[in-house]
Amino acid sequence: MYKNRRTHLQQQLNNDYLALFFSGKAPYKIGDEKYYFTPDRSFYWLTGLDKENMILLLGNYQGQDFTYLFIEPYDEVMAKWIGGRMLPKQAQEISGITNIYEINDLWDIIGNLLNRNFSDKEKLNVYFDLNKQEANQITQAIEYVHKFKEYYPNINILNSYPIMAKLRMIKDEDEINKLKQAIHITDLAIQNMMKNSHGNIMENELEAHFDFVLKCNQCEHSFPSIIAGGKNGTILHYSDNNQMVKDGDLVLCDLGASYQYLNADITRTFPVNGKFTDRQKQIYDIVLRGNKYIMNMVKPGLTLRQLNNELIKFYETELKQIGLLDNGKKVSDYYWHGVSHMLGLETHDVTIANYKLEPGNVFTIEPGLYLEEENIGIRIEDNVLVTNDGCINLSKDIIKEPEEIESFMAKYHK
Ligand SMILES: [Mn+2]
Structure with missing residues (x-):
């Protein structure tokens, strides 16, 4: 090989x-x-x-x-x-x-x-x-x-x-298999966090539940984990992970297992006590639909910049409908990063300017919305493999539907 x-x-x-x-x-x-x-x-x-x-x-x-x-x-x-x-x-x-x-x-x-x-x-x-x-x-x-x-x-x-x-940038079978294993271990580790989560838990305690599963499965971290409760979730690269996640807050977890140097990069956001508020669910739903909207759009020939532009257009409609763009507010007040980066042996993997997607590429789809005044930071990140006419979601098993998150956490609620 x-x-x-x-x-x-x-x-x-x-x-x-x-x-x-x-x-x-x-x-x-x-x-x-x-x-x-x-x-x-x-x-x-x-x-x-x-x-x-x-x-x-x-x-x-x-x-x-x-x-x-x-x-x-x-x-x-x-x-x-x-x-x-x-x-x-x-x-x-x-x-x-x-x-x-x-x-x-x-x-x-x-x-x-x-x-x-x-x-x-x-x-x-x-x-x-x-x-x-x-x-x-x-x-x-x-x-x-x-x-x-x-x-x-x-x-x-x-x-x-x-x-x-x-x-x-073109991943071979060996790399895809290792990446799948990295994503699978990340899935198990996120489940372990959700199982052990409750109101007023420390971010570092949640982190320990994630780390335990990685160590048990011979994985390293792809990058320093972000475990960000409430307002901390609106800081893109927050990694202090040392605050209490208050009962009723969301916790944004951007993390990944690295298996034989192939890196998963996943973000899931869940209510720390297992139950979304209506407002949290409303915002979460927009991000989730944005995630799926972009995923359905992927095909060879597009650039990651084009995908991001499409997400911004999507947000313009959606945020307007719920009044977030009143009083001169812009999408960039709530979302200011890119929706994708290449993934592989490096978390922000190698690429070249204006690269057009090809079958075999692996990259992230990670829309977010950050409402600082409301202590709401949400990002939902999946890892996809480009095929001849679309993409395969390699992280499809990691739960992200709000109802599934709630029912999963209810089973383990303390
Ligand atoms: Mn990422």
Whole structure:
């Protein structure tokens, strides 16, 4: 599978090139601690390897493709402290790469390749995955761009990111299956929150009921969970999760399980005591119909921006009918984010500008409405897979009809 992915990439690159991908390194945190390591997702997509400080070198010369992997040497002392690094044999089994060398050999190997093969270095293209980055962060890719320019001033530096993004946006069967599992565990974890919910519960206690199910099922978090009661639900990226959800308030839960690096991203909003008020149900109903309206509209060829514009038009009619647009109020006073983003190995997955949907894309549909004065924040987010003529809702099993939420919670009401 990983070999196939590399082949697909190599078919898209020019002849006579090198292409480098880095697994990355965990940043320093404090004292003798590092931040938790997570692999660069393009590296992972191409190799299936999730260990620090590995480099994938792909290349082509005179019609011949070649593949090298560079990893850290095995260190017996380190093995006793933190467990062994990956052995070349293990790396080969997972990635299917047979040319595996120690990372210190990288420049020797490149030197040999260039002297042996590339007679006219002027034409040599070297691809790096130059995704947008935090402005003040020097990534390994940038470091190596500088080194390459120093050692080989005449080479041509190219960005493989747009090509990788296009490939990664089309999900294969393995990715869809892992994503389904991530969504299934998210479903179970949301149910566990709803079962244990009651008026005046702390947001962090609800969060613990979610986290418990993830841990029991070998899942990580796709991103820091948002558990936002009442007015907190109107803050888009609220993640303090340390307030009481008052009896009678809604709680907005935007969260997801990550299974083998495939990320679910789900939002459900439910009444903390198990029963919607009429007003809450009225607003909830508009968001829910917006969610379905957009889902029915999905087909290849559309852009996510078009979908968002359609949602805004829908809201213009709906909000007007219930008087929310009186006194010069606009839709943007109640809804000000996008309705969708790509989903996959990253929660906000790779994409390119003005991308037109294709079969195999997975993205979110997440309309919301935020009425701060009324302590009502509602968002309903599903994850869909684009097909030839529409989409499949991968999160269809996660309850969202208000009547179903109420009857489900009534069964467990304390
Ligand atoms: Mn989302």
